[in-house]
Amino acid sequence: MPSKILGLVLHPTRTPDDSLATLRSWSAGHGVELVARSVDADRAGCRGLPDAEFAATVDAVVSLGGDGTMLGALRLLADRPAPVIGVNHGHLGFLVDIQPAELPDALDRITSGAFALELRHALRVRIGDGPSAVAFNDVVVSRSPGRSAVAVDLSVSGDRYGYYRADAVVVATSTGSTAYSYAAGGPVVSPSAPVVLMTPVAPMAGISRSLVLGDTEPVGLAVTDPARIEIDGVAAVEPVRDTVVHVELQRDAGQVVRLDAARYGARSRVALSLLDLPLRPDQLLELVPPQMRALRDAERKSGPL
Structure with missing residues (x-):
């Protein structure tokens, strides 16, 4: 991937010093200028720009954080x-692919062109007559604090x-599809599929199942009760009664660098299967027999056998 100006997007609170040092060394040896957003420049x-x-x-951009930073x-x-190249300095890491220790090798592979670009679709969102915004994961219309539910009328292609x-x-x-929608019982969909998913959370009346809509079917959500709106997990506005939230799919709005698509797919499937267990990763270790844990601890102290 020939690149003369490489952008850096950092996690809002964590500073990944080791990865930054790797990137500075690599960029100096390849004639690449590093730039950052103004808020991250120091x-x-x-x-900073x-x-x-x-x-x-x-x-191109290197994202140094978790899935939220990548989004x-x-x-x-x-x-x-x-x-966009995702280096995982977060926790779950569904979207990011590269671990910090893998960054030097990843940069060499990217320089030699040994990578693939994975296209991602987004949602163009407009609340009432306001400006448009972009969501790569989801838009959520939820009940306001103190309210028992939110009421939303759905239109598709104006009907x-x-x-x-x-x-x-x-x-x-x-x-x-593997984020809030999945947690609410929605289907897992291939990221290459240009679709819009509609999933209710704890439905009380009306539509009670997920809907899958095509990329040429604009959605309107008429909010008839006080509500909150979040775009990719970030609070937007609290719409007034009868505000319409307009949503359309924007195809191929993002480009994600993949070094090993098969490994990424396998890791994601494992992560999804673990999400079905009501345990944290540290609790999962308790499922490992004590003798195997002892052997693992011994190998860590002495090195590989």
């Missing part, structure tokens, strides 16, 4: 998609479709 130790100029300037990088570039009365309604991309 921590990144490089030139306002978000709009950053998005218009970079040839933020993709949103920044939605009007001018460029490759009335039905209504929801539920704790929330999740409008998700195929990428977001």
Whole structure:
């Protein structure tokens, strides 16, 4: 991936010093300039640019954080998609692919062109007559604190479709199918599928199952009760009564760098299977027989046998 200007997007609170040192060394040896968003420039130790100029300037971006940081990088570039490389300095890491220790090898492979680009779809969202926003995971219309439910009338391509009365309604991309929509009982969809998923959370009346809509079917959600709206987990506004939330799919709005698609797919499937267990990862260790845990601890102290 020839790149002369490489953008850095950092986790909002964690500073990944080891990965930043690796990137500085690599960029100096390859004639690549590192730039960061203005809010990250001091921590990144490089030139900072306002978000709009950053998005218009970079040839590629390295996201240093978790899935939330990666989603933020993709949103920044939605009007001018460029490759995004995800380095996992977060927790779950469904979307990010590269571990910090793998970054030097990953940069060598990217330099030699040994990678693939995975296209991701997004949602274009407009609340009432306001400006549009972008979501790569989902848009959530949920009940306001103190309210028992949210009431939403659904239209598809301008035609009335039905209504929801539920704790929330999740409008998700195929990428977001493994996030809130999945937790609410929605289907897992291949990230390559250009679809819009509608999943109610704890439905009380109206539509009670997930809907899968095509990429040419714009959605309208008429909010008839006080509600909250979140876009990729970030609070947007609390719409007034009878506000319509307009949602359309934007195809190929993001480009994700994949070094090993098969490994990424296998890891994601394992992560999804673990989510079905009511245990944290540290609790899962208790399922391992004591003798095997003791052997593992001994190998860690002495090195591989």
